[in-house]
Amino acid sequence: MPVKVESFDSLDGAARALSAARSARFLGGGTLLMRAVNDGDQSFDTLVRAVDPASRQVRSEGDGVTIGAGVTMAEVVAHRDLSFLAPVARVVGGPAVRNMATVGGNLFASSPYGDFTAALLALGARLELVGQGGRGIEIDEFLRDRERYVGSIVRTISVPRPRDPGAFRFAKVSRIKPKGIALLTIAAYLPQSAGRIRGARVAYSSMGPRPLRATAVERALDGQYLDAATIEQAAAVACDGIEPHTDGLASAWYRREVAAVHLKRLLTGERR
Incomplete structure (x- = not known):
């Protein structure tokens, strides 16, 4: 079955397309989703992606850092404000994987993947989903009922910065x-x-x-x-x-x- 790709300039546009098609999946870095495509997964026929530059931003805010869900593991390693998370990102796959794998994508990764998400869980991160009007959700709640959010797109992840x-x-x-x-x-x-x-x-x-x-x-x-x-x-x-x-x-x-x-x-x- 052929798979088509739809690209949007914003995460909001991608979210609307994703909600309108039950057989669509959001394409972030693609390290796991493209494997499913290559394996002939028949559960979806459309990949929705966004080229929204906001999803690649990192902002320091008070005692924490807000990470765009499209930030890659390689970018985490290189960013000065994310030095406390660099050792975590550094052990996610090899260089090729780290150049593609995103923070948002790791939130949906099933075992045995999801190393970065474990760190976010320990730190008490908070997520903002596209289309939620800025309403945040604790990572604990997100992971308890993750299947419910499979058709959602994460906009940002806010992480407290350890003082020590x-x-x-x-x-x-x-x-x-x-x-x-x-x-x-x-x-x-x-x-x-x-x-x-x-x-x-x-x-x-x-x-x-x-x-x-x-x-x-x-x-x-x-x-x-x-x-x-x-x-x-x-x-x-x-x-x-x-x-x-x-x-x-x-x-x-x-x-x-x-x-x-x-x-x-x-x-x-x-x-x-």
Whole structure:
């Protein structure tokens, strides 16, 4: 079945075309969607794209940064105001993928992809969808019901900038370095006040169909000093309330076994 491509000058025009055609998909960087085209996916026959320059902008606003959904991983790495996210973007595929893959596209990526989204989840990002009149949506809400937004276009992603660079931590676990597909990704935001963690957010990717919060770990960390005893308690509940999946990369059993090990390494600052 032939696939046609429709281009628009604005995200709003693309959104109207997308809502009018049930068999259309929005084309951002195309790193995953073009794979589906090449594999002969019959679930869509139209690709809608936009050449809106606003979607490639990055703006610093107060204590945060607003990222256009069309910003690529390579642009994240190169942008001065996104230095705290550069280590995350740097492990998304190889150079060719990073030159195409977008921040907005990663929000819709299914496991085992979605490493960047795990970081956004840990940081408590907020999304603006096209056609919502500027109304924002928390990334937690978006991911809980992501299928509902498959026909939507993300305009921007607003991310709080960590005041303490050491408060944000990220680790991608893969069999092939530096650009292998993740067996497990962990992102943690651990702001502190008077030496104690306040408002911990810990997120996993490749531990389910979409990135998710490790709420048991967050409870173990919140209000505590980040010492050896606290880290042991957090590692002990690394998979509480989480059901890892089995795929061609690893079994659910393996993911459950290694999650605590890598969480502990992340919290102690150990790099491997």
